[in-house]
Each structure stands twice: as C-alpha cells, then as structure tokens.
Amino acid sequence: MNLILLGAPGAGKGTQVEFLTKERGIPAISTGNILRAAIKDGTPIGLEAKKYVEAGKLVPDEVIIGVIKERLSQKDCENGFILDGVPRTIPQAEALEKAGVKIDAAVLIDIADSLIEERMVGRRTCLKCGATYHVTNRPPRVEMVCDSCGSQLVIRKDDEPETVKARLRVYHEETEPLIGFYKSRGKLFVVDGTGTPERTCELIRSVLEKI
Numbered sequence: 680m681n682l683i684l685l686g687a688p689g690a691g692k693g694t695q696v697e698f699l700t701k702e703r704g705i706p707a708i709s710t711g712n713i714l715r716a717a718i719k720d721g722t723p724i725g726l727e728a729k730k731y732v733e734a735g736k737l738v739p740d741e742v743i744i745g746v747i748k749e750r751l752s753q754k755d756c757e758n759g760f761i762l763d764g765v766p767r768t769i770p771q772a773e774a775l776e777k778a779g780v781k782i783d784a785a786v787l788i789d790i791a792d793s794l795i796e797e798r799m800v801g802r803r804t805c806l807k808c809g810a811t812y813h814v815t816n817r818p819p820r821v822e823m824v825c826d827s828c829g830s831q832l833v834i835r836k837d838d839e840p841e842t843v844k845a846r847l848r849v850y851h852e853e854t855e856p857l858i859g860f861y862k863s864r865g866k867l868f869v870v871d872g873t874g875t876p877e878r879t880c881e882l883i884r885s886v887l888e889k890i
Contacts, residue, residue, distance in 0.1 A: 680784065681781055681782050683766070683784070683861075685788070690790050693763075702884070705758055710747070714728055717746045744780075751780060768856075768857075787870070789870065800840055800843060802834075804835050805833075806830065808828045812826075868886045
C-alpha cells in the first residue's frame with residue numbers, strides 16, 4: 680500500500696511512520712534523507728539537487744519529485760511505501776500525480792493546535808542519537824539525560840514556543856489545503872490523534888484494513 684500521512688507538525692506523524700514501517704514491512708521515504716543520499720551517490724538528479732543546496736536555495740519541486748520517483752523505483756518499494764515530508768503543497772501533490780506516483784490513502788492525524796503546542800514545547804531531544812522524550816508523556820529516567828546513550832538532552836529550536844506557532848502557521852497556509860485535495864479524490868481518511876501513540880496507531884490500522 681502506498682501511503683501519505685498528513686497532519687500538523689507535532690501531530691505524531693514520525694511515530695506513526697515508525698509503527699507502520701515495522702508492521703507492514705514497507706519503507707518510509709523521507710525527502711531529506713533521499714535528497715542527501717542522491718547527492719552523496721552522485722545520481723544525475725542528485726547532482727541537480729546539489730547545485731541548489733550548495734547555493735543555499737530551495738530545491739525546486741520538479742527536482743524533489745525526480746528524486747522521489749528515482750527512490751520509488753528501487754526494489755524495497757515494490758510492496759508499498761510511506762511518504763514522509765512530501766507532498767507539502769498542492770503543487771507538489773499535483774507533480775506527484777503527473778509523475779505517475781500512485782497514492783492509495785492519505786491518512787490525516789487530526790489534533791488541535793493547542794494540544795500540539797503543549798506536546799512540542801515539552802519535547803526533549805538527544806542530539807547524539809536522535810531519541811526523543813517528553814517531560815510528561817515520556818520522561819527520561821534521569822532528567823535531561825538520554826536513556827539510550829547517556830548524552831545530554833536539549834530543547835530544539837523547532838520546539839521553542841514561538842517556533843512552534845510559526846510552524847503551525849506555515850502548515851495551515853501551505854499544507855492543510857492537501858486535506859481537500861485528497862478528499863476530492865476519495866483518498867482521505869481521518870483519525871483522532873489526541874490519544875496515545877498506540878491508540879492512534881490502532882485507529883490508523885483499522886482504517887487501512889478497510890481499504
């Protein structure tokens with residue numbers, strides 16, 4: 680099954696991607712990761728992307744879609760994939776369709792901004808191994824120390840209150856319109872994201888079983 684997870688930053692998409700990749704045995708295709716890999720491998724589309732990255736410019740949609748299509752042609756995507764971080768806008772979604780990338784379902788994790796702000800402001804991250812914690816929902820065993828590697832935890836700039844508000848504004852302006860885009864194509868499925876990650880995963884699982 681070819682999936683997209685939709686939702687505001689902090690809605691829990693990353694956690695659900697982890698659950699789904701393990702359960703279904705399909706890869707998560709992260710825009711950032713595949714861009715870096717294509718640049719490192721020196722593929723033609725990777726070299727094109729490198730020009731923009733080195734110039735400090737945004738990589739154009741057509742290059743991003745090219746990198747994604749190149750990645751989706753690999754063997755591990757034969758039984759499906761989960762797109763992570765793309766599409767972010769309707770033009771990107773349209774470009775994916777034009778490139779022949781078939782999407783079976785776009786699952787929206789629905790959650791209020793107020794709860795997202797509460798979640799993100801309480802998040803703590805290990806810069807060494809990438810593990811994430813939350814001061815109330817998932818605290819580390821020792822305050823501000825990573826359970827996995829013992830390194831110091833930090834509050835990322837992305838999780839500071841003003842940054843969170845700014846990211847939510849961008850989401851509502853640029854990415855939220857994708858909800859209508861996929862609804863009009865009969866591909867949208869909405870789940871309640873206010874519960875625990877495990878509960879949200881159960882809801883997503885029940886939705887996908889019906890498709």
